[in-house]
Amino acid sequence: xxxxxxxxxxxxxxxxxxxxxxxxxxxxxxxxxxxxxxxxxxxxxxxxxxxxxxxxxxxxxxxxxxxxxxxxxxxxxxxxxxxxxxxxxxxxxxxxxxxxxxxxxxxxxxxxxxxxxxxxxxxxxxxxxxxxxxxxxxxxxxxxxxxxxxxxxxxxxxxxxxxxxxxxxxxxxxxxxxxxxxxxxxxxxxxxxxxxxxxxxxxxxxxxxxxxxxxxxxxxxxxxxxxxxxxxxxxxxxxxxxxxxxxxxxxxxxxxxx
Amino acid sequence: xxxxxxxxxxxxxxxxxxxxxxxxxxxxxxxxxxxxxxxxxxxxxxxxxxxxxxxxxxxxxxxxxxxxxxxxxxxxxxxxxxxxxxxxxxxxxxxxxxxxxxxxxxxxxxxxxxxxxxxxxxxxxxxxxxxxxxxxxxxxxxxxxxxxxxxxxxxxxxxxxxxxxxxxxxxxxxxxxxxxxxxxxxxxxxxxxxxxxxxxxxxxxxxxxxxxxxxxxxxxxxxxxxxxxxxxxxxxxxxxxxxxxxxxxxxxxxxxxxxxxxxxxxxxxxxxxxxxxxxxxxxxxxxxxxxxxxxxxxxxxxxxxxxxxxxxxxxxxxxxxxxxxxxxxxxxxxxxxx
Numbered sequence: 110x111x112x113x114x115x116x117x118x119x120x121x122x123x124x125x126x127x128x129x130x131x132x133x134x135x136x137x138x139x140x141x142x143x144x145x146x147x148x149x150x151x152x153x154x155x156x157x158x159x160x161x162x163x164x165x166x167x168x169x170x171x172x173x174x175x176x177x178x179x180x181x182x183x184x185x186x187x188x189x190x191x192x193x194x195x196x197x198x199x200x201x202x203x204x205x206x207x208x209x210x211x212x213x214x215x216x217x218x219x220x221x222x223x224x225x226x227x228x229x230x231x232x233x234x235x236x237x238x239x240x241x242x243x244x245x246x247x248x249x250x251x252x253x254x255x256x257x258x259x260x261x262x263x264x265x266x267x268x269x270x271x272x273x274x275x276x277x278x279x280x281x282x283x284x285x286x287x288x289x290x291x292x293x294x295x296x297x298x299x300x301x302x303x304x305x306x307x308x309x310x311x312x313x314x315x316x317x318x319x320x321x322x323x324x325x326x327x328x329x330x331x332x333x334x335x336x337x338x339x340x341x342x343x344x345x346x347x348x349x350x351x352x353x354x355x356x357x358x359x360x361x362x363x364x365x366x367x
Numbered sequence: 368x369x370x371x372x373x374x375x376x377x378x379x380x381x382x383x384x385x386x387x388x389x390x391x392x393x394x395x396x397x398x399x400x401x402x403x404x405x406x407x408x409x410x411x412x413x414x415x416x417x418x419x420x421x422x423x424x425x426x427x428x429x430x431x432x433x434x435x436x437x438x439x440x441x442x443x444x445x446x447x448x449x450x451x452x453x454x455x456x457x458x459x460x461x462x463x464x465x466x467x468x469x470x471x472x473x474x475x476x477x478x479x480x481x482x483x484x485x486x487x488x489x490x491x492x493x494x495x496x497x498x499x500x501x502x503x504x505x506x507x508x509x510x511x512x513x514x515x516x517x518x519x520x521x522x523x524x525x526x527x528x529x530x531x532x533x534x535x536x537x538x539x540x541x542x543x544x545x546x547x548x549x550x551x552x553x554x555x556x557x558x559x560x561x562x563x564x565x566x567x568x569x570x571x572x573x574x575x576x577x578x579x580x581x582x583x584x585x586x587x588x589x590x591x592x593x594x595x596x597x598x599x600x601x602x603x604x605x606x607x608x609x610x611x612x613x614x615x616x617x618x619x620x621x622x623x624x625x626x627x628x629x630x631x632x633x634x635x636x637x638x639x640x641x642x643x644x645x646x647x648x649x650x651x652x653x654x655x656x657x658x659x660x661x662x663x664x665x666x667x668x669x670x671x672x673x674x675x676x677x678x679x680x681x682x683x684x685x686x687x688x689x690x691x692x693x694x695x696x697x698x699x700x701x702x703x704x705x
Binding site: 128251255258274275276277278291299300301302303304309310311312313347348 | 694701
């Protein structure tokens with residue numbers, strides 16, 4: 110049974126978007142310095158739904174991780190009355206969350222700055238600097254692979270049907286010349302995302318972007334996938350039909366969460 | 368005339384010629400080019416088609432009578448005298464009746480003796496266990512210096528026979544009875560002794576085949592793509608020794624599921640050779656050997672026997688579906704993701 114589309118979007122944002130915050134803290138020197146030595150637990154929760162939804166962003170000496178169990182005591186809480194409001198907030202729309210934890214105003218400011226930095230993922234964000242372009246590509250590749258897996262785990266009927274008939278397969282994405290790679294493993298209806306190159310065997314489909322300059326226009330939607338193939342901005346090894354299916358699901362996810 | 372090898376028959380003729388007939392024709396062509404080539408048989412000139420060579424070069428053809436041990440002893444002597452003997456008899460007789468002579472007279476001295484063994488496997492199924500050769504590959508590949516080739520069809524037989532002329536040392540080429548369908552439509556597909564031929568690319572599973580199973584696996588791969596959406600790699604591993612270990616390991620690493628199909632006892636043939644490579648590599652994969660079980664074969668028409676032993680297209684499809692259901696990955700925790 111699939112979740113409703115709002116809750117499915119919330120699931121994807123919580124499970125796929127939040128882990129990508131780590132990339133910002135790790136790869137953006139300014140942001141890394143901002144969180145240097147910080148130890149805190151920051152909770153994002155949706156209160157008004159039948160089941161509690163949310164995740165904790167945990168900093169340990171500046172190292173960021175995501176804890177979906179929400180078991181520790183939070184230092185700061187960002188709360189949303191509905192999943193819809195949470196989704197709108199994460200899509201950059203004007204929603205003000207409830208905030209608890211004003212004893213640590215500095216931490217709140219830092220977290221807000223981190224959330225603002227996540228806006229680089231928005232389709233209309235067009236970074237000019239090379240390092241920012243690289244950051245955007247890396248975040249999208251990491252996020253989209255996890256999002257694909259979560260889209261299936263959330264029970265999207267079409268994707269469930271698509272994954273359900275497949276044997277154990279790897280769908281790999283990578284950016285040539287960069288250490289940016291992530292994959293989704295599919296097996297008889299189950300999915301799992303991972304980072305890096307899957308080395309245990311050859312992927313069923315490998316979408317390889319030709320550097321950042323090849324990846325960015327495709328991921329921003331400026332160049333159609335088919336056109337990008339013709340212009341050698343991206344190459345696909347393996348089944349072109351299944352690569353097209355994957356691209357289709359990526360677009361559906363984007364439409365769902367933005 | 369073939370543009371590739373200059374043969375006097377074409378691929379169209381190949382459809383109406385048996386593997387052995389093609390061998391006979393190719394040997395005649397080689398006989399024109401190489402005066403050191405001689406032909407020998409043990410009263411099977413007609414069945415093995417080496418008689419075509421005998422008709423053309425009677426002065427270079429020797430029928431020793433029903434005396435296989437003598438056949439290989441004579442061939443060894445001719446090789447020591449600077450000739451290149453092509454010896455033809457049935458696979459069962461070459462590998463078992465004349466086992467010691469092949470081993471000690473030919474392999475021990477690493478002589479340039481080329482054995483073209485016909486009626487391999489169960490291709491002469493109605494003749495029964497006395498004439499079946501379901502152990503020959505195991506025997507031959509255990510002999511030092513011996514090269515073992517099982518061509519997929521008549522075209523590949525032609526390539527193998529031509530390639531073996533200048534190949535150093537003894538060679539055992541195992542062909543069927545002669546009614547096997549043709550798979551290749553050209554000789555120009557890159558045949559090399561010791562190098563696997565990729566019949567179809569795939570990433571879900573690899574079918575490693577030799578002999579008649581190549582065509583069946585290629586047909587099965589098409590059906591599995593259409594019906595099951597599977598991406599099936601088919602390797603024609605025509606040379607059992609020396610084995611193309613690189614192609615086997617590539618298949619293991621890239622598809623992690625491997626099935627071997629062969630018209631031979633599952634012990635000691637292609638499957639065992641592939642299993643050795645996999646075991647020594649330490650790499651994991653789902654693996655199965657499909658061939659003749661460790662029992663004397665049933666008696667019957669080859670096509671019925673191939674179907675019974677899962678060596679036909681339908682049997683291969685069935686086996687693939689079975690192996691696709693097996694796990695091979697170490698990590699089965701589907702919740703733990705980034």
